[in-house]
Amino acid sequence: MTQTPPTRALPWLEPGQPFPAVEEAWGPADPAPGLLAAGGTLDVPTLVAAYTRGIFPWYSAGQPILWWSTDPRMVLNTAEFRLHRSLRKTVQKLISQDRLEIRVDHDFDRVIRACAHTPRSGQDGTWILPAMAQAYGRLHRAGLAHSVETWIDGDLVGGLYCVNLGAMVYGESMFSRVPDASKIALAALVAFCRVHRVPLIDCQQNTAHLASLGGKVMPRSDFIQHVQMALPLAAPTWEFRPVYWDALFHHARRPA
Structure with missing residues (x-):
């Protein structure tokens, strides 16, 4: 019987903490391909840091801030x-x-x-x-x-x-x-x-x-x-x- 590999833990960001490398984003076998991290803040420096690295925020009501870097883009x-x-x-x-x-x-x-x-x-x-x-x-x-x-x-x-x-x-x-x-x-x-x-x-x-x-x-x-x-x-x-x-x-x- 083939077992589904466990999902990698999603990094939690404290305010001001650097983003993980985009290569660490969840892949096709994970529940949300492209999801990179959660947490952090939506201040201007953080958003600029995200966009310069090919990362963007996207989340719904009731969720923490979620950061994504989809592949392909x-x-x-x-x-x-x-x-x-x-x-x-x-x-x-x-x-x-x-x-x-x-x-x-x-x-x-x-x-x-x-x-x-x-x-x-x-x-x-x-x-x-x-x-x-x-x-x-x-x-x-x-x-x-x-x-x-x-x-x-x-x-x-x-x-x-x-x-x-x-x-x-x-x-x-x-x-x-x-x-x-x-x-x-x-x-x-x-x-x-x-x-x-x-x-x-x-x-x-x-x-x-x-x-x-x-x-x-x-x-x-x-x-x-x-x-x-x-x-x-x-x-x-x-x-x-x-x-x-x-x-x-x-x-x-x-x-x-």
Whole structure:
């Protein structure tokens, strides 16, 4: 009779304690592949230390802070973003009617609250708990977290927020109040990244939605190597100009 090997103990972090090496994260045979540690805090230095090592927090109500480093890692190569014909037509129509505005960091707190309260298929509740929202608010005020917002007819109808360190962008969450609003925000982020020569957006988790837009999995070791090369580079200036759409429309990858 084959016995299931025992699960390795999960390290508990005290505030300020360094993270374990990402290679120590639970693997495919463990209950939660990619889980690295629990505990610690969500202050700015800890979050920066996590992201620079390819680690991110993700936990639900009633759980301690859980830290993850998934292998493989879901990423979006900005050169391979799939601008589907229907989305392209929607954006161009809204632009031609002068109804669409992309704003950056106009109302970060409102965006993260909307992300927290957006129902998601297959999920009960939200991982963007009040403590998480407050933590990313602190990152935003430190200039390290940003919102990309879709405004139509003067109303905030969709958006996303992300973390930026050097030339590395880490996507966190999106929301939509009208069809395609979150996709428009993501398309705007891709255009922004192309203009500023940011080649990769971290997506953390593998989902069919991201795959349909060009997301792919990357071995964690390759992802960490990319992060280490991107971190020393200059961070972009977070503003969106309408001319940035040209980086998407004029160099769009042909949809599959």
